[in-house]
Amino acid sequence: MSDLSQWPSLAVMAVIAVPPLCLLLVALAMVLRRSSAARRAAEEEAKDVRDAAARRFRRLEQDLTFMREFFQIFSTLLGELHSERQVRLIPGVLLKAIVQIYQPEVAAVLVKRDAPEGEPPENARLSVAALHSTRGTLRDGMEFRFGEGQVGIVAKRQQVMVRKDFDDDQLWSYERSRVTAEPAWDIVAPMVAGDDTLGVLAVSRPERHHDTEREVLEMLGRIGALTWKNVEAYRRKEVEAEVDKLTRIFNKGALLKRLQMALIDARKKGGKASVFIFDLDNFKVYNDTNGHVAGDRLLAKLAELVKDTVRSDDVFGRFGGEEFLLVMPGRTKGQAMTAASMVRKRIEEFEFEGGRTQPLGRVTISGGVACFPDDALDSVELLRSADTALYRAKQGGRNRVEPADEAGLNPV
Numbered sequence: 001m002s003d004l005s006q007w008p009s010l011a012v013m014a015v016i017a018v019p020p021l022c023l024l025l026v027a028l029a030m031v032l033r034r035s036s037a038a039r040r041a042a043e044e045e046a047k048d049v050r051d052a053a054a055r056r057f058r059r060l061e062q063d064l065t066f067m068r069e070f071f072q073i074f075s076t077l078l079g080e081l082h083s084e085r086q087v088r089l090i091p092g093v094l095l096k097a098i099v100q101i102y103q104p105e106v107a108a109v110l111v112k113r114d115a116p117e118g119e120p121p122e123n124a125r126l127s128v129a130a131l132h133s134t135r136g137t138l139r140d141g142m143e144f145r146f147g148e149g150q151v152g153i154v155a156k157r158q159q160v161m162v163r164k165d166f167d168d169d170q171l172w173s174y175e176r177s178r179v180t181a182e183p184a185w186d187i188v189a190p191m192v193a194g195d196d197t198l199g200v201l202a203v204s205r206p207e208r209h210h211d212t213e214r215e216v217l218e219m220l221g222r223i224g225a226l227t228w229k230n231v232e233a234y235r236r237k238e239v240e241a242e243v244d245k246l247t248r249i250f251n252k253g254a255l256l257k258r259l260q261m262a263l264i265d266a267r268k269k270g271g272k273a274s275v276f277i278f279d280l281d282n283f284k285v286y287n288d289t290n291g292h293v294a295g296d297r298l299l300a301k302l303a304e305l306v307k308d309t310v311r312s313d314d315v316f317g318r319f320g321g322e323e324f325l326l327v328m329p330g331r332t333k334g335q336a337m338t339a340a341s342m343v344r345k346r347i348e349e350f351e352f353e354g355g356r357t358q359p360l361g362r363v364t365i366s367g368g369v370a371c372f373p374d375d376a377l378d379s380v381e382l383l384r385s386a387d388t389a390l391y392r393a394k395q396g397g398r399n400r401v402e403p404a405d406e407a408g409l410n411p412v
Contacts, residue, residue, distance in 0.1 A: 073100045074097070087231050088129075090228055091109035091111060091130035092109075092130045094130070094201065095109050095130035095131070095132055098203060098220065101208070101216065102203050102208055102217075104205055104206040105133070105135055105207075106132065106205065107131075107201075107204070108128050108131045108132070108133075108151075109128075109129055109130040110126040110128050110144070110151055110199050110200045111127055111129045111198065111199040112126060112155070112196075112197060112198050112199055113126070113127050113143065122146065124145075126146070126151055126152060126199065126200055127141060127142070128143075136181075137181045138181055138182065146197075150185045151182065153166075154188040154189070155190055156197075158190050158197055159190065160189045160190070161187075163187075166185075183204040185202045187202070187206075187214055187217050188202045189201045189202075189214075189220065189221040190221055191221045191222070192225055193226065193228065198228050199224070201217055201220060201221050201224070242254035244317065244318040246299060246318075247300050247303035247318050248300070249303045249317045250318070251318060252317070252318070252319050255325050255327065258315045258327055259273075259275065259383075260379055262315070262329040263372055266329070266330075266372055266373075272330060272333075272373075272374075273327070273331070274328045274332070274336030274369060274370065274372070275327055275328065275336075275369070275370055275382055276328065277324070277325050277367055277368055278326075278343070278344070278368070278390065278401070279321075279323040279365065279366065279367070280299075280363065280364075281363075281364045281365060281394075281399060282358055282398075285358065286354065286357070286358060290357065297353065298352055299318070299322065302347060302352075302363075303318065305350055306343055309342060309346050310328075310339065314326055314328050315328075325383075326339070326343070332371060333375070333403060336369045340367055340401045341401055343365075344399070348399060360398065360399055366390060366394050366399060366400055367386075367389075367390050367393060367402075368385075368386040368388065368392070368401070370386035370403075370404035371404070374404075385404040385405070386404060389402040389403055
């Protein structure tokens with residue numbers, strides 16, 4: 001069959017050589033040719049439309065899947081952050097969410113560390129507090145200065161940056177040459193509260209991409225910073241609620257709570273727990289002679305002195321007025337008596353302001369020691385046993401420590 005492209009020239013020849021019927025056939029063939037080309041063009045256009053629609057549908061499906069999973073992860077994240085009461089655990093919670101959302105090769109949460117003592121505040125550092133890594137040389141605890149490397153630049157500028165931002169940044173090219181351990185981050189977002197940068201979130205080579213991936217990491221950074229501040233404020237309030245304002249040691253409520261915890265632990269382990277309750281001898285005389293302001297200074301100094309004397313796992317606080325309580329988890333009565341005697345001696349030997357005006361010529365204490373389960377089986381009776389021993393110490397001449405009555409449990 002002849003190529004259709006040759007038909008026009010043949011048609012010219014046919015005008016001369018063939019009858020009118022042939023001319024009609026030639027014209028019909030030309031019309032069919034044009035119609036076939038138009039049909040093919042229409043089919044190709046329709047296919048392009050279908051392919052574009054399919055691509056848009058797949059992208060929409062991917063976006064909906066991403067957003068559905070993101071909200072599930074985000075909901076879990078909010079719940080975990082809301083229940084968190086320790087600042088040091090927040091980076092791990094944030095990292096878990098970042099890994100689930102982005103599925104990156106490397107992800108890290110870095111937190112701010114204040115400048116070492118003697119250095120200016122601007123020498124603050126970022127320390128890797130939580131790390132997910134399948135490759136590279138980044139390690140937990142690694143530090144970067146503010147303004148150094150990608151994370152340092154983001155921390156200093158307090159703005160989200162992506163890889164293109166760094167590639168276009170001449171300062172980044174200079175700083176990058178000084179930070180060889182840092183991976184090439186794709187997205188870095190600061191954790192900012194007020195004017196303070198608390199840390200940085202960083203993601204490298206994410207497997208999952210989304211149009212709002214930059215905004216998502218920025219939002220995680222803001223939520224992380226807000227939670228950080230809230231937990232710090234909560235802890236400060238919690239500490240303030242447990243601390244005696246004058247002496248800066250535990251108050252009565254905090255002491256009773258920790259005593260109960262010590263007894264629960266002793267019961268569980270079949271161990272011991274002892275208490276030492278004491279007060280200042282002739283404190284009214286001291287106040288009358290030296291004044292109440294001097295009396296407050298005496299109480300504060302005594303608290304400081306005892307804190308420096310007892311073990312780090314002991315719990316020491318002001319039980320009320322001039323009365324103090326020392327809770328000693330895991331100590332037998334003999335061990336507790338030794339510790340109590342050390343405290344009494346330390347106070348007796350210290351030159352307190354106005355101490356020489358006291359009836360005994362010095363500031364002294366009297367106290368009683370009781371042990372669980374030897375002297376009592378609960379906190380109320382244990383304190384009562386120690387208080388009874390304290391009364392005997394007063395009756396015996398003061399400036400002494402007495403053990404709980406050994407005649408039996410729960411002495412009256």
